[in-house]
Amino acid sequence: MNVIRLEDLSWKSIFNSMAAWLHDCDKAHMGCPRVDEPALPTRVLDLGESDTCEKIKLHISVPLQHGRYVALSYCWGGPQQMTTTTTTIDSMIAGIALNSVPKTIRDAIQVTKKLGIRYLWIDSLCIIQDAGYDKLSEIASMGDIYKNSTVTIAASSTESVFEGFLDDKIPWDICRLPLYLDEDSSGTIHFAQQTKWSARDQRLFTRGWAFQEFMLSPRVILFDDVQPTWHCYSESFRALVPGYIDYNHPEKLTFGSILESRRHSTYKGGRSRLWATLINEYSSRDLTFFEDRLPAISGIAMEFSLLWEDDYIAGYWKSDLPLQLA
DSSP states (O other): OEEOOGGGGSHHHHHHHHHHHHHHHHHHOTTSOOOOOOBOOSEEEEOOSOTTOOEEEEEEOOTTOBOOEEEEEOOOOSSOSSOOOTTTHHHHHHOEEGGGSOHHHHHHHHHHHHTTOOEEEOHHHHSOTTOHHHHHHHHHHHHHHHHTSSEEEEETTOSSTTTOSSSOOSOOOOEEEEEEEETTEEEEEEEEOOEEEEOTTSGGGGBHHHHHHHHHOSEEEEEOSSOEEEEESSOOSEESSOOOEEEEOSOOOOHHHHHHGGGGTTSHHHHHHHHHHHHHHHHTSBOSSGGGTTGGGHHHHHHHHHHHTOOEETTEEGGGHHHHHO
């Protein structure tokens, strides 16, 4: 049995924990990249400087403009009512009322503001959806977009952009008992049964694009059906508040393990097994469009290409081509 303070389960407490974890990761985690200000993606959502701003704007970055930004990983859940297109881009730049955006995006905006970060990248709003040239260019850059983000918000509990992830998904099974310390001091103690839980059935972990988004992000705040958890190179799936859940997450290969794969680069067998493990996991996921099979993993392939100093050829590696084709 674990003792839990009820106030630890409040969103105010969780938001404070998010900011504290981000600060500690930047200052104390030697194995994690520093929180710097990379070049901004082509477009980002500008959330404004005020926490009470009721509008956001699509911001077109100027060359060499730098800044911290958050990336969102989520399930579209079908056709989107709000996207950036050649006909809507001007209105997006002029301003978007917060009460008009879908719930998942609105929740992501709230989390980003609580982290003290001004910019947010979301594919449906930062890529011109009906411009083929823009989609090709931005999809080719998605690996870098997630890799260079300050943190990625992973909305794993939602099946569509309209659901949101800051609402309580399940009731907390907590037993409350009175606690008396002396005649003048009393309170309440809370007990919960420690339990195991797997994220394998979360919708986001069945999506092909989300695999690359998770692997390449240096830091992830994961919102699942139980409670928010933190993940970075140094801390794997740590609850943001004290809890009683023993997490079992499906994501074993991360960018941290890609860096670790340097030790496999001296012999082909190790590299082949590592790549096969990754492809097996990726291939078990769903993609809405068949033609996305290679683009949705191209960012990961680019990282391996740099680490292994090898040529990537449509899912295979030049130095190991005969073995992989067999």
